[in-house]
Amino acid sequence: MNPQRFPFTRETSLFVLAYLYVPVVVLIAYSFNANRTATVWTHASLDWYGRILVNPSIQSAAWNSLVIAVSAATAATVLALLAALATRRAFLGCGASEAILNMPLILPEIAVAVATLLLFVSLGVKLGLGAMVAAHTAFCIPFAYLPIRARLDGISGTYEEAAHDLYANRFRTFRRVTMPLLWPGVMAGFTLAFVTSLDDFLTSFFLAGPGLTTLPVYIFSAIRAGITPEINAISAVMLVVSVLLVSLSFFLGRLRR
Amino acid sequence: MTQASSPPAVSIRNVAKSFGKGIYAFRVLDDVSLDIGRREFFTLLGPSGCGKTTLLRLIAGFETADSGAISIEGEDVTARPPFHRPVNTVFQSYALFPHLTVEQNVAFALEEQGMARDAIRKRVGEALEMMRMGSFAKRKPAELSGGQQQRVALARALAPRPRVLLLDEPLSALDLKLRKEMQIELKMLQEEAGITFLFVTHDQEEALTLSDRVAVMQSGRILQMGPPREIYETPTHRFVADFIGDINLLDGEALPGGGVRLEGGTVLSAPHNASGKVTVAIRPERARLAPAGEGALEATVVHSAYLGTAMLHKLDLPGGGTFLLRQSDPTEAAPEAGSRVGLALPAEALRVLDR
Numbered sequence: 001m002n003p004q005r006f007p008f009t010r011e012t013s014l015f016v017l018a019y020l021y022v023p024v025v026v027l028i029a030y031s032f033n034a035n036r037t038a039t040v041w042t043h044a045s046l047d048w049y050g051r052i053l054v055n056p057s058i059q060s061a062a063w064n065s066l067v068i069a070v071s072a073a074t075a076a077t078v079l080a081l082l083a084a085l086a087t088r089r090a091f092l093g094c095g096a097s098e099a100i101l102n103m104p105l106i107l108p109e110i111a112v113a114v115a116t117l118l119l120f121v122s123l124g125v126k127l128g129l130g131a132m133v134a135a136h137t138a139f140c141i142p143f144a145y146l147p148i149r150a151r152l153d154g155i156s157g158t159y160e161e162a163a164h165d166l167y168a169n170r171f172r173t174f175r176r177v178t179m180p181l182l183w184p185g186v187m188a189g190f191t192l193a194f195v196t197s198l199d200d201f202l203t204s205f206f207l208a209g210p211g212l213t214t215l216p217v218y219i220f221s222a223i224r225a226g227i228t229p230e231i232n233a234i235s236a237v238m239l240v241v242s243v244l245l246v247s248l249s250f251f252l253g254r255l256r257r
Numbered sequence: 258m259t260q261a262s263s264p265p266a267v268s269i270r271n272v273a274k275s276f277g278k279g280i281y282a283f284r285v286l287d288d289v290s291l292d293i294g295r296r297e298f299f300t301l302l303g304p305s306g307c308g309k310t311t312l313l314r315l316i317a318g319f320e321t322a323d324s325g326a327i328s329i330e331g332e333d334v335t336a337r338p339p340f341h342r343p344v345n346t347v348f349q350s351y352a353l354f355p356h357l358t359v360e361q362n363v364a365f366a367l368e369e370q371g372m373a374r375d376a377i378r379k380r381v382g383e384a385l386e387m388m389r390m391g392s393f394a395k396r397k398p399a400e401l402s403g404g405q406q407q408r409v410a411l412a413r414a415l416a417p418r419p420r421v422l423l424l425d426e427p428l429s430a431l432d433l434k435l436r437k438e439m440q441i442e443l444k445m446l447q448e449e450a451g452i453t454f455l456f457v458t459h460d461q462e463e464a465l466t467l468s469d470r471v472a473v474m475q476s477g478r479i480l481q482m483g484p485p486r487e488i489y490e491t492p493t494h495r496f497v498a499d500f501i502g503d504i505n506l507l508d509g510e511a512l513p514g515g516g517v518r519l520e521g522g523t524v525l526s527a528p529h530n531a532s533g534k535v536t537v538a539i540r541p542e543r544a545r546l547a548p549a550g551e552g553a554l555e556a557t558v559v560h561s562a563y564l565g566t567a568m569l570h571k572l573d574l575p576g577g578g579t580f581l582l583r584q585s586d587p588t589e590a591a592p593e594a595g596s597r598v599g600l601a602l603p604a605e606a607l608r609v610l611d612r
Contacts, residue, residue, distance in 0.1 A: 161319050162352035164339040166366035167417070180356045
């Protein structure tokens with residue numbers, strides 16, 4: 001063992017890992033439980049996964065979640081890309097612009113959700129899919145912005161100078177050099193925004209309107225009727241999808257070229 | 258139109274450039290003018306921060322001059338963006354596009370110029386062949402060594418056949434051996450391609466070896482401009498003399514009617530028309546050893562180094578300061594360390610420079 005290490009490093013690490021992941025492991029384990037009562041183990045089964053596949057309300061909630069996440073992540077990524085390009089060179093108020101862009105990371109979501117609801121109601125905006133996409137886009141922007149910005153900072157300005165030198169005007173340079181080099185960052189930003197939207201509960205709950213649910217909202221309402229293994233199964237699916245997408249996002253962000 | 262009356266490849270008139278604003282403004286180029294002839298290998302030489310790279314970037318169009326004019330083969334390009342200037346650049350970092358193959362990198366400019374596909378393929382092949390990189394056409398830049406990337410950067414910049422090739426310290430990232438090879442190759446390439454080269458370097462040896470003419474820069478000005486031999490043998494500034502090669506600089510006072518009284522009191526006979534405080538400069542290989550008591554100066558031998566082709570003696574002057582002397586025949590008897598010798602300083606080898 002490395003003599004420079006602090007004592008109990010291994011023990012502390014194991015404790016923290018357990019602290020973080022035991023609930024998740026329990027959730028996933030019980031999603032394979034055959035017993036109707038979620039907390040009593042009988043034997044392993046895939047029944048609940050089969051049931052969520054054929055449950056129409058889960059299907060529609062999943063579809064809504066997907067539509068909102070794709071739309072919001074796309075809009076947020078486009079806006080974040082423009083913002084990253086605009087804040088590339090320092091200007092007066094550049095820092096302030098970045099702070100404002102990243103504000104949704106810090107603001108309490110409940111306050112923003114209530115504020116958005118009040119605004120939409122007072123403007124007479126119909127609650128539902130459109131309103132949810134608009135609100136999701138807003139809080140997804142920083143999640144798309146950060147990876148794009150990090151990627152952009154890593155691209156030397158010399159490549160663009162070289163493209164200009166080789167007779168490509170500003171538009172051609174963007175299309176042939178900047179964008180291809182930026183692409184992994186854009187994909188990483190999109191993926192992160194997508195997961196953020198997919199997992200959102202508060203904003204969706206406030207703006208859903210009558211008869212519209214997303215997966216997190218469905219889980220919340222179902223759980224009030226009691227924890228069922230079905231909930232475990234949906235949660236496990238969402239968890240795996242999110243982990244895969246976030247891993248993909250990190251991988252894309254670290255992609256060299 | 259005859260060669261003599263055709264406009265120079267590059268003409269720079271009274272160009273000035275500052276970075277920063279207000280009290281933070283820093284003048285990088287101060288009223289620089291120069292003409293570069295067609296097919297000339299012209300080098301901007303100076304220490305870092307002297308403005309040489311800024312001048313190259315102004316010619317490429319990456320920076321805009323605060324005042325003055327730049328023209329290329331008689332056409333004023335001062336206000337044109339880089340993509341409308343008939344010059345190409347080899348960058349210090351090469352700046353090869355990492356997402357494109359070698360061949361796509363070289364074809365980039367030709368595609369932007371709207372050349373036909375067959376013509377592009379032919380031209381790319383020729384350019385890669387000229388740099389002996391034909392077998393690497395399908396590779397990505399990251400799969401190439403530094404020297405190979407350098408060749409691709411050259412092929413990419415030469416493929417569109419620019420009027421002027423700008424080279425921004427292109428050899429500085431290579432190790433010494435590769436660097437020497439590339440120097441020879443660059444020189445041959447320039448003669449073969451028949452293109453004007455504007456080369457930027459801080460390496461004086463490189464500048465002397467490669468160039469038809471050199472401009473020595475310091476603090477945003479050109480101090481001296483001329484063929485390497487002229488810069489080396491007849492420097493007009495103390496800075497130029499000191500920056501290029503080894504030299505002995507002896508401070509003194511100009512005497513009216515010729516001659517310089519050194520700080521030790523010795524009077525050297527050196528032709529000049531200066532006055533006041535001056536520096537007498539002499540190259541180590543132009544001074545000669547003489548028996549003690551003879552010659553213009555007395556000195557003590559501190560150390561002698563055998564260089565194979567010559568002996569280099571380090572001497573102490575009685576008034577303080579050291580003197581380097583290069584004895585070109587190493588088989589000649591060398592004085593022992595600690596012995597006193599005389600220094601013969603031929604008048605024609607002395608340069609009297611203002612201080």
